[in-house]
Amino acid sequence: xxxxxxxxxxxxRGHLPGGLLEVLHAIADRLGWxxxxxxxxxxxxxxxxxxEVHGVITFYHDFRSEPPGRHVLKLxxxxxxxxxxxxxxxxxxxxxxxxxxGETSPGGAVSLEPVYCLGNCAASxxxxxxxxxxxxxxxxxxxxxVDELTAPAAEERA
Amino acid sequence: MxxxxxxxxDATARSLGADEVAAAIAREAAARGESVxxxxxxxxxxxxxxxxxxxxxxxGRVAYGPVDAADVPELFAAGLLRGGDHRLAHGRxxxxxxxxxxxxxxxxxxxxxxxxxxxxxxxxxxxRGLRAALSAGTGADIVEEVVRSGLRGRGGAAFPAGIKWxxxxxxxxxxKYICCNADExxxxxxxxxxxxxxxxxxxxxxxxxxxxxVGAEYGYIxxxxxxxxxxxxxxxxxxxxxxxxxxxxxxxxxxKRFDIELRRGAGAYICGEETAMLESLEGKRGMVRPKPPLPxxxxxxxxxxxxxxxxxxxxxxxILDKGGQFYADYGMGRSRGTLPFQLAGNIKRGGLVEKAxxxxxxELLYDYGGGSASGRPIRAVQVGGPLGYYxxxxxxxxxxDYEAFAANGGMLGHGGVVVFxxxxxxxxxxxxxxxxxAIESCGKCTxxxxxxxxxxxxxxRIRAGTRRSENLTLLRDLCDTMIHxxxxxxxxxxxxxxxxxxxxxxxxxxx
Numbered sequence: 001x002x003x004x005x006x007x008x009x010x011x012x013r014g015h016l017p018g019g020l021l022e023v024l025h026a027i028a029d030r031l032g033w034x035x036x037x038x039x040x041x042x043x044x045x046x047x048x049x050x051x052e053v054h055g056v057i058t059f060y061h062d063f064r065s066e067p068p069g070r071h072v073l074k075l076x077x078x079x080x081x082x083x084x085x086x087x088x089x090x091x092x093x094x095x096x097x098x099x100x101x102g103e104t105s106p107g108g109a110v111s112l113e114p115v116y117c118l119g120n121c122a123a124s125x126x127x128x129x130x131x132x133x134x135x136x137x138x139x140x141x142x143x144x145x146v147d148e149l150t151a152p153a154a155e156e157r158a
Numbered sequence: 159m160x161x162x163x164x165x166x167x168d169a170t171a172r173s174l175g176a177d178e179v180a181a182a183i184a185r186e187a188a189a190r191g192e193s194v195x196x197x198x199x200x201x202x203x204x205x206x207x208x209x210x211x212x213x214x215x216x217x218g219r220v221a222y223g224p225v226d227a228a229d230v231p232e233l234f235a236a237g238l239l240r241g242g243d244h245r246l247a248h249g250r251x252x253x254x255x256x257x258x259x260x261x262x263x264x265x266x267x268x269x270x271x272x273x274x275x276x277x278x279x280x281x282x283x284x285x286r287g288l289r290a291a292l293s294a295g296t297g298a299d300i301v302e303e304v305v306r307s308g309l310r311g312r313g314g315a316a317f318p319a320g321i322k323w324x325x326x327x328x329x330x331x332x333x334k335y336i337c338c339n340a341d342e343x344x345x346x347x348x349x350x351x352x353x354x355x356x357x358x359x360x361x362x363x364x365x366x367x368x369x370x371x372v373g374a375e376y377g378y379i380x381x382x383x384x385x386x387x388x389x390x391x392x393x394x395x396x397x398x399x400x401x402x403x404x405x406x407x408x409x410x411x412x413x414k415r416f417d418i419e420l421r422r423g424a425g426a427y428i429c430g431e432e433t434a435m436l437e438s439l440e441g442k443r444g445m446v447r448p449k450p451p452l453p454x455x456x457x458x459x460x461x462x463x464x465x466x467x468x469x470x471x472x473x474x475x476x477i478l479d480k481g482g483q484f485y486a487d488y489g490m491g492r493s494r495g496t497l498p499f500q501l502a503g504n505i506k507r508g509g510l511v512e513k514a515x516x517x518x519x520x521e522l523l524y525d526y527g528g529g530s531a532s533g534r535p536i537r538a539v540q541v542g543g544p545l546g547y548y549x550x551x552x553x554x555x556x557x558x559d560y561e562a563f564a565a566n567g568g569m570l571g572h573g574g575v576v577v578f579x580x581x582x583x584x585x586x587x588x589x590x591x592x593x594x595x596a597i598e599s600c601g602k603c604t605x606x607x608x609x610x611x612x613x614x615x616x617x618x619r620i621r622a623g624t625r626r627s628e629n630l631t632l633l634r635d636l637c638d639t640m641i642h643x644x645x646x647x648x649x650x651x652x653x654x655x656x657x658x659x660x661x662x663x664x665x666x667x668x669x
Binding site for chain 2: 016017018019020021022024025046052055056059060061062063076078079080081082083084115116117118119120121122123124126128131133134135136
């Protein structure tokens, strides 16, 4: 199953000068993470060492070495959002999801991550849910969001 | 009769429900048998009113906001399509003081129409800069026009763009590159994003002009991955620009060539530093390179490279169109032209304010911003991103100009202004500055990699009351080492927020 996306990423992006990030993005876009077998195959195809590929994967926050939960929730924890109470929202999320930032909630519904600025600073606090930006997040809205993401029905659908 | 209704497609507006508002307007109009043409425009930058719906009336565009999808039936009942009065109505958009009092040069077109319409772009002054550049005698003439404008790098370092271009133009090489730094990672800044989503062609045009000026035929836009909307817009704009010969092998029929490729970052703040960005574009870890060599001499793939940020490059077309002197007539001192300031954080009227250099922070915070969002007194303002100084209220009357601001312990940077009310704990913010540096340091130099972690620990001890005066001395020592020993601005400027918090708000460290 995993052969497809990795081969495709190498075929479509591997020829670009300095294209390693492009190849890794193409894999992550499809799979949500970079599986271990990708390291060797990408290294070989791009004439790099495995250490170089591993080094790039671990340098950038976007490339995960573990599969994410069914949803990825990134809460902005930078200054602008802090000035509008994002640290309280951060504590609320950890409490509600039962996991810390950088972890996935038990049951695998949500991977919780910090992000440092989403460029939505005139509508702080902000978060990114599965690539969708939300602004002016309040404690009430966040609670409803977590309810939706962790509801049994949502889990079955996902 | 068909009425044109504008609903922004900008990421901020969409994050607040603009898509749902547009759908509700289409639904309501259909139900009432009214004919509407919904245009998804860029944002006007009046972000506190987003989603801001505008209706084209014979008297001009009338603004409504912030509109929730649930408000739409009621708005129609109040005569939305004729610019009728309603509690969310603000009269003509262009008459709202926040908008009317701005000096929009770089953002002149943002918010007017569909960002991807090349017809709108040309009708509103687009392509004139590129045409002027193509009919200029030589690349050197273009470079000198940019030198004359006084345009300085808007990404933060404020290096004169024309001088950088001169160096690249004068360096012989078989290939040269134009790199647009669109890794707008500073908290409190969003002008690059708004421009790329609201007027993408002006950036492409600016890069093509830079290519003609220095003799480069290829460019890269390094876009942060946190901006998926900007990515979609730029990819669509690149395709259409090639079809219209704004890019490609035959720029506007001149026989000259220039093309651009979009590359995505991967969530590393340090890649906004220009040499780390080059490493990342080459497919490597974003490790900072020592300078020299300057990227202008040996940059991307070792070739001479112009690196400018989005706003710098997007300001070039108007300079070529109207002349360097036109642009230089705005501003004060050695800060010429305009800066798109971004009002963010705890502010009542957050948004984008493009003004000539020289207005004061107080004007920005109160005349435009209307004070804090919470209604409490503003205690501190961080200008210029996470590596910027915290400015106390006593300094709000300083003019916003690169030199004047720097002389008084500030840094304009990218023009981001993050506002904090009196509930802020400045010792916590100082700790956060060190923590952020520890998370985002590339790790190449010791003062930044290790110093930031030690900084968090020392501040924790101070806040816990452990040998406070010794640890305060140690913190200042550590900052001194980071300032003088770091390879780049990340480690070198992380002490700026820390020391300014210590200097202006010492009481917060003694609680």
